[in-house]
Amino acid sequence: MATKRLVLTFPEKIVTKPITYRLVKDFDIQFNILRAEITADIEGKILLELKGDKDKIEAGINYLLSEGITIQDASKDIIIDKEKCVNCGLCPSLCITKALIINRQSYELVFEKNKCILCGFCENCCPVNAIKLKI
Amino acid sequence: MNKTIEEINGKIRNGEAVILNAEEIIGYVAEHGIKKTAKNVDVVTTATFGPMCSSGAFLNFGHSDPPIRMTKTWLNDVPAYSGIAAVDAYIGATELSESEGMAYGGAHVIQDLIDKKPVKLRATSYGTDCYPRREIETFITIENLNQAYLFNPRNAYQNYAAATNSSKKTIYTYMGKLMPNMGNVTYSSAGQLSPLLNDPYCRTIGIGTRIFLAGAEGYVAWHGTQHNPQRQRLANGTPSGPAATIAVIGDLKKMSTKYLRAATFYNYGVSLYVGIGIPIPVIDEEMVEFLSVKDEDIYTEIFDYSVQRRNKPSYGKVNYGQLRSGNVELRGEKVLTGCLSSYKTALEIADVLKSWIIKKSFYLTNPVCQLPSEQKVNVLNVLSEDEL
Numbered sequence A: 001m002a003t004k005r006l007v008l009t010f011p012e013k014i015v016t017k018p019i020t021y022r023l024v025k026d027f028d029i030q031f032n033i034l035r036a037e038i039t040a041d042i043e044g045k046i047l048l049e050l051k052g053d054k055d056k057i058e059a060g061i062n063y064l065l066s067e068g069i070t071i072q073d074a075s076k077d078i079i080i081d082k083e084k085c086v087n088c089g090l091c092p093s094l095c096i097t098k099a100l101i102i103n104r105q106s107y108e109l110v111f112e113k114n115k116c117i118l119c120g121f122c123e124n125c126c127p128v129n130a131i132k133l134k135i
Numbered sequence B: 001m002n003k004t005i006e007e008i009n010g011k012i013r014n015g016e017a018v019i020l021n022a023e024e025i026i027g028y029v030a031e032h033g034i035k036k037t038a039k040n041v042d043v044v045t046t047a048t049f050g051p052m053c054s055s056g057a058f059l060n061f062g063h064s065d066p067p068i069r070m071t072k073t074w075l076n077d078v079p080a081y082s083g084i085a086a087v088d089a090y091i092g093a094t095e096l097s098e099s100e101g102m103a104y105g106g107a108h109v110i111q112d113l114i115d116k117k118p119v120k121l122r123a124t125s126y127g128t129d130c131y132p133r134r135e136i137e138t139f140i141t142i143e144n145l146n147q148a149y150l151f152n153p154r155n156a157y158q159n160y161a162a163a164t165n166s167s168k169k170t171i172y173t174y175m176g177k178l179m180p181n182m183g184n185v186t187y188s189s190a191g192q193l194s195p196l197l198n199d200p201y202c203r204t205i206g207i208g209t210r211i212f213l214a215g216a217e218g219y220v221a222w223h224g225t226q227h228n229p230q231r232q233r234l235a236n237g238t239p240s241g242p243a244a245t246i247a248v249i250g251d252l253k254k255m256s257t258k259y260l261r262a263a264t265f266y267n268y269g270v271s272l273y274v275g276i277g278i279p280i281p282v283i284d285e286e287m288v289e290f291l292s293v294k295d296e297d298i299y300t301e302i303f304d305y306s307v308q309r310r311n312k313p314s315y316g317k318v319n320y321g322q323l324r325s326g327n328v329e330l331r332g333e334k335v336l337t338g339c340l341s342s343y344k345t346a347l348e349i350a351d352v353l354k355s356w357i358i359k360k361s362f363y364l365t366n367p368v369c370q371l372p373s374e375q376k377v378n379v380l381n382v383l384s385e386d387e388l
């Protein structure tokens, strides 16, 4: 039994339902959608955790690729270096899931990890280099 | 009731002065009214902490033996300007390292100096009879420099534009990363805390005004470059775009990297976060009206930074209350907003300045001279000599 976390980026037109259904039915993979974000105009992204036989996961991934879905390995993490952060509030403007926000009372940057879909948009925006994408 | 600076300083000396920060004054005025506030409150501390590219430091290295008249100078591979006297140099914040590019620049050199880190000094010269040495390579720290003072030609902009990007691709600007199809809006002002927005006509801020500069005492040296006081203003005195600016000076040896931080804007370049705090004396009721300004009353304009021209198309005006809420409406859609300047650090600076005044280690000053109130900004046209 293997576990894999992936970020799938798919064009708007693709409907997620039949795809995830096939993952279960044809490849015997259990999956858990940790986070999904579909924005009009921009592509959709989902953070998926797959559990199943290693070869079957492999085959499942190949199937997803054949459907025109982009796949990123998401065994990574966004890490905010609190020491470096100056709480400017620039990164929240790149975070569509609002995992990064400036708290209205403390004026401090708050990072809610469970909302992060690891899209990576915020990674190169920080002027003081406080955001790291860790693998 | 009108007060002079001398009277206010007397109150500070006696421990009687009432000092609020520029956020606290808003609620105070709402509760007590203009008249009472003018009577009761003596000083309001304002502040800002944002990237200010027009910054740098003058350094004097002392003479080597045999001496050199430095003509080209590098600090940690970042070129410094030494077309002044033999061992003087100016390290500009935005200058890039010749070996590391945008990852390290003049701002980082300044930060490393303040942190007392060793910095590699390299200089070359053509050699003269009195300065025979032609090159030097050595290490310095801020402690063995004769002088090191920050001298920033343009800081603390009275308001600034907001930015968006209507193009199909992500662009990287000095306003930060701008997502395609107007995916975000960025802005850079401390708004209601900002010094020059609290004294919009610079009645109390002028040449010689003592200020908080990056953790140390500093001074307003001059009006800043591109100072544009005649910009159109709202009834509360605030302009809806970049207007007045100040040039500031202070001792780098006493500064702290908590309030002076190097920044790199990806694919754009290096800048320096500068922390500035200015105490505004509550001299009369008019001053209270200015000081009570809040984010909702200060407007800026959103410009399209994908248009690579001096004049960019505008997407209309918004106030800082809207910007700070996290999103604004742009062509009927909610768009995420992001700020380049740190409100939190600005508030912290306003409170540090307040504590200095309470501790009687900082007194207010009368400006030696007012900043010019009539001046406009010229543009650079490409002309031949006869066309001038």
Ligand code: SF4
Binding pocket: A080, A084, A085, A086, A087, A088, A089, A090, A091, A092, A109, A125, A126, A127, A128, A129, A130, A131
């Ligand atoms: S952009 Fe960087 S410094 Fe600014 S709030 Fe985000 S992590 Fe902090």
Ligand code: SF4
Binding pocket: A078, A094, A095, A096, A097, A098, A099, A100, A115, A116, A117, A118, A119, A120, A121, A122, A123
């Ligand atoms: S990677 Fe960054 S921008 Fe993307 S969801 Fe996570 S925190 Fe937000």
